[in-house]
Amino acid sequence: MIVVRSRAWWRATLALCLGSLLVFLNLYVPQPLLPMMREAHGVSTLAASLAMSVSTLSLAAALLVFGPLSDAIGRAGIMRLTLMLAGLLSVALAFVPGFEMLLVLRAVQGFVLGGLPAVAIAWMGDEFDRPALLSAVGLYIGANTLGGIGGRVIGGAVAETGGISASFLTVGGLTLVGVAVFWRLLPPARRFEPRRFRLSEARAGLVGHLRNPVLLGAYLLGGLNFLIFINQYSYITFRLAQPPFELGERWLGLLFLTYLGGTLGSTLSGRLSRSNSQPACMAFGILLLMTGTALTLSGRLPLILAGLTINAFGFFLAHSMASSWVGRHAQQDRGSASALYLVFYYTGASLGGLWLEPFWWMAGWRGVVLASWLILAGTFAIAWWLHRGERRRSAVNEPARARGRSQDVELASASSPQISSSRSERPQADL
Missing domain, CATH: 1.20.1250.20 (MFS general substrate transporter like domains)
Structure with missing residues (x-):
């Protein structure tokens, strides 16, 4: 290899x-x-x-x-x-x-x-x-x-x-x-081994993933978050192309440098997950996404750019946690489970305009912000539900872990008297 x-x-x-x-x-x-x-x-x-x-x-x-x-x-x-x-x-x-x-x-x-x-x-x-x-x-x-x-x-x-x-x-x-x-x-592939494709097995695997609420929650969270995040960028270009900003295409393109906040968010996601549960990190990312969206209501371009950067950080933090959550909790067919996450992810991106457009026509960018908060409130609820579920599973599994630890202690204590007795007998024999 x-x-x-x-x-x-x-x-x-x-x-x-x-x-x-x-x-x-x-x-x-x-x-x-x-x-x-x-x-x-x-x-x-x-x-x-x-x-x-x-x-x-x-x-x-x-x-x-x-x-x-x-x-x-x-x-x-x-x-x-x-x-x-x-x-x-x-x-x-x-x-x-x-x-x-x-x-x-x-x-x-x-x-x-x-x-x-x-x-x-x-x-x-x-x-x-x-x-x-x-x-x-x-x-x-x-x-x-x-x-x-x-x-x-x-x-x-x-x-x-x-x-x-x-x-x-x-x-x-x-x-x-x-x-x-x-x-x-x-390089040429050296270790690839072709496998016969069976539609029935592939379909059964996908259906099984969709029936798993722990995976389905992550699918919905990733897809709905991306629905908002990526389409906000589309509508912000319309807003910033109009007065009083009137940015040209070159400056609208540079607007997407705020994505670098997402690069930082995905990089730090591993560190944050060491001390917090993955759903808690998802919820934190969504709160950042809501906060950054609020900042974009400003009429000042620097604050709008700051809001978009915070959005990118929060979104990619939640996305990194959700995608790794799927890989961790899929019991089998992890490849198809991850592929299904990406299907929800990109389907959400494609449907965002249908959700945001009526709000844009009714209230402009403020309408887009309101529509965003409505969806993000739902994904935050999903993240919190996943967090509570993980805590319940930890509480259920804790007695088993405690019994395992006590058995280890008993085994250790059972071997300790033998060691101590052999040590105590040796001086007596010497006497």
């Missing part, structure tokens, strides 16, 4: 991080362009936000297809082919004749973008030993964040001078160059 810090480890990790960056570069490039799309195509804010929603929804569906498919035909080919198709589709998006065709191509692109996230960690699990896997996954998730930031910053900066088409063309060209590097870097 590939060991940590070896030449093969560096090649594979760099390739998968590059692939991850390219996926999210393409996924999020339209987000700072939404106000420009609304004006260029004469559509509503809800329709413009579909450029993001249709791709995240189709990505969620792809996770359920590519994961099982990779078990049968291999993973490297899926990653290479889907990344190449994603780059070609970004180039094609630069030349679409109308908004309807743009949405169709974005839906197709979202589906092929699901290829690498669905199988990358499984590829690592096949080829890496445990220390190498743990080290690589942390870098891989960091690349997710950087790709999301890069797509938005590049998209906004290029669109301000060259328009929407130039943004898609630039990202498409960068992706195709990146795919060539990815193709070259990724």
Whole structure:
């Protein structure tokens, strides 16, 4: 197996991080362009936000297809082919004749973008030993964040001078160059063993996860939190493009640098979970998300940016805890349990516009904040319910642990007299 810090480890990790960056570069490039799309195509804010929603929804569906498919035909080919198709589709998006065709191509692109996230960690699990896997996954998730930031910053900066088409063309060209590097870097799979795909077994595993309330709570928490978090960014671009801010696409793209607060939140999540339960950390992250959302009501841009940074920190803290909670509590088929979490996660992102749009029309950004708090109050309740459930399970299991400790003490005390008696007998024999 590939060991940590070896030449093969560096090649594979760099390739998968590059692939991850390219996926999210393409996924999020339209987000700072939404106000420009609304004006260029004469559509509503809800329709413009579909450029993001249709791709995240189709990505969620792809996770359920590519994961099982990779078990049968291999993973490297899926990653290479889907990344190449994603780059070609970004180039094609630069030349679409109308908004309807743009949405169709974005839906197709979202589906092929699901290829690498669905199988990358499984590829690592096949080829890496445990220390190498743990080290690589942390870098891989960091690349997710950087790709999301890069797509938005590049998209906004290029669109301000060259328009929407130039943004898609630039990202498409960068992706195709990146795919060539990815193709070259990724080592050949050595330990992959194809398994026959059985639909009935896969379906039974998914149904079992959905019937587990501990897992379902985490699924709902992750999906609903992402519904609010990612779509707040979409609507804040509409707000900041209007008076009195009137920010251009370049500055709207730079707005997403506040995502770096999420990088910090996910990094610190492990430390926080050492002294607090995972659901308590989820609840704390949601409270931060509610607090940051309140700050965005300010009319001052620095406070709005501070609020978005706090939002990113709180969201990614809760997301890290929820996703690891799923891996910890899935009794079997952990791969499908984690994939199902991502399905809820991206489905939530795709449905956020349907929830927020009526509030936006009724009360503008204040309506978006109100709609956000309503959902976040529900996810906070889920986190607290998970916390209370974990405390109850700990209380039930504590007597068993106490009995185990007492048995250990009894065994130790039972052996102690024998030792002491043998020691006491020896002086008497000497006498």
